[in-house]
Amino acid sequence: MPSRRKLLVAGGTLAAAGAAAYMLTRGPGYDAATATLWSPRDAATFDGLVHYASLAANSHNAQAWRFAPTGGGVAILPDMTRALPVADPDHHHLFASLGCAAENLMLAAAAAGRSSALAYRPEEGGRIEIALGQNGEAGPLFEAILERQSTRSTYDGRPVPTADLAALEAAARVDGAEAMLITDAASIARVLDLILAANAVQVADPAFAAELKSWLRFNARAAIETGDGLYAACAGNPPLPSFLGGFIFNRLFTVASENDRYAKQVRSSAGLAVIHSAQDDPRHWVQAGRSCQRFALQAAALGIRQAHVNQAVEVVSIRTQLQALLGLGNRRPDMVLRFGYAPPMPRSMRRPAAEVIVS
Ligand SMILES: Cc1cc2nc3c(=O)[nH]c(=O)nc-3n(C[C@H](O)[C@H](O)[C@H](O)COP(=O)(O)O)c2cc1C
Known part of the structure; x- marks a missing residue:
């Protein structure tokens, strides 16, 4: 039978391993960081719009995007230093990811009462320009921006109605x-x-x-x-x-x-x-x-x-x-x-x- 002392030592080792795993894993740091990140901002500001745009799905989570204010809206620029030359040699996924960000941005603008129009400018390095106007309306898809995630687990097999x-x-x-x-x-x-x-x-x-x-x-x-x-x-x-x-x-x-x-x-x-x-x-x-x-x-x-x-x-x-x-x-x-x-x-x-x- 193991002695009480051995049990205590083994228990201590397990606890230390558990604590180390916790620190490395989703300890309080990670949960706090993601809770702060996935929270509302003021969609009436440029920074707020960028926040919602950045929460979009994007390939490898490389975030190959940059955002710049324009006279009447926001430009989304491809960041080719974050491209994926092997998985995405033609940059299809990179531009699709910019599209995901643009959609979030337009939904956020609408929630702040702004309409928006998107123009793709191939002659200017493939930038996307989103012109903001008046009269946008909040919709249910905006509310879902903070809920969406890529869920890479096994699902439960239930059909969708x-x-x-x-x-x-x-x-x-x-x-x-x-x-x-x-x-x-x-x-x-x-x-x-x-x-x-x-x-x-x-x-x-x-x-x-x-x-x-x-x-x-x-x-x-x-x-x-x-x-x-x-x-x-x-x-x-x-x-x-x-x-x-x-x-x-x-x-x-x-x-x-x-x-x-x-x-x-x-x-x-x-x-x-x-x-x-x-x-x-x-x-x-x-x-x-x-x-x-x-x-x-x-x-x-x-x-x-x-x-x-x-x-x-x-x-x-x-x-x-x-x-x-x-x-x-x-x-x-x-x-x-x-x-x-x-x-x-x-x-x-x-x-x-x-x-x-x-x-
Ligand atoms: C164009 C595009 C391609 C993607 N390809 C894959 C993929 O092949 N496999 C995968 O697991 N996720 C893929 N994703 C999802 C991203 O990895 C995911 O959006 C990113 O890691 C951020 O995580 P989140 O969606 O939970 O916010 C893709 C997303 C986009 C927009």
């Missing part, structure tokens, strides 16, 4: 882009096959893995310090010291384990949403981003979770197969999301407004 599917479809319809919802098991299985085929290509590519790893934040301290990237706990992974996280990633990031995880996640979902757009150019990528953000906000408003599973649109040869499978003709499949029901996950971080505002 038909009326809610119609609301999701309607919310995602913008000029030039919309969502196709797929809820029958056979069609989901066919798209899943393409997701897994594309995932296998990406996971086996050392350059893809290295780029992804550079955006992983293995513990709360790293996530808070950088204010960007993909924090382990947001994907349901245990937080670890950075060196250990990197070591384990190198060993566990395999085609078999990643495909197994994605297959379970998709099969647990109520359906898939494919955002598709009328043309394959940056102007439409921005619109696809707006559509995708509106889909996610409407989902949040209805208590529906969602997460991206974009592999099949990121590998060009497989994107062509997806386009044919869905009968999209010349329309570009821009993003694929799964949706369904699950408890919330930890929130993600953002950089402070001061770091993304330029004059």
Whole structure:
């Protein structure tokens, strides 16, 4: 029988390990930081608008954006120093992410009584200009900005009611882009096959893995310090010291384990949403981003979770197969999301407004 002293020592060691894990993980620091971040601001101010825009979904949480005041509104500028050359060589996701931010910004402006009009300016480095006018109206999607999150867990398999599917479809319809919802098991299985085929290509590519790893934040301290990237706990992974996280990633990031995880996640979902757009150019990528953000906000408003599973649109040869499978003709499949029901996950971080505002 272990002595009382040994038990006390073992208990102490466990407690210390638990305390260390807590400090590294979602200790009070991380929860406080995200609670402050995901809270309301005054949407009538420029900083308030930037705050709401920055809470948008964006690829790898790289936040490849900058915001500048203009005479009559706000300009959103691409930050190419934060581009993802391997996962996103044509900058499609970068411009879609700017579209997500633009949508949040316009909804926030409306909540402060301002109307808005978006113009994409390819001749000026691909900046987006949002002109603000009078007579905006607050809407339910604005209220959902602070609720939305990418929920990368396994869902509970419950179907989404038909009326809610119609609301999701309607919310995602913008000029030039919309969502196709797929809820029958056979069609989901066919798209899943393409997701897994594309995932296998990406996971086996050392350059893809290295780029992804550079955006992983293995513990709360790293996530808070950088204010960007993909924090382990947001994907349901245990937080670890950075060196250990990197070591384990190198060993566990395999085609078999990643495909197994994605297959379970998709099969647990109520359906898939494919955002598709009328043309394959940056102007439409921005619109696809707006559509995708509106889909996610409407989902949040209805208590529906969602997460991206974009592999099949990121590998060009497989994107062509997806386009044919869905009968999209010349329309570009821009993003694929799964949706369904699950408890919330930890929130993600953002950089402070001061770091993304330029004059
Ligand atoms: C264009 C685009 C592509 C994305 N691709 C993926 C993806 O392939 N896998 C994934 O898990 N999340 C993806 N995301 C979600 C982002 O990683 C997520 O928005 C970001 O980490 C911030 O987290 P949040 O959405 O919870 O605020 C994508 C988002 C956008 C806008």
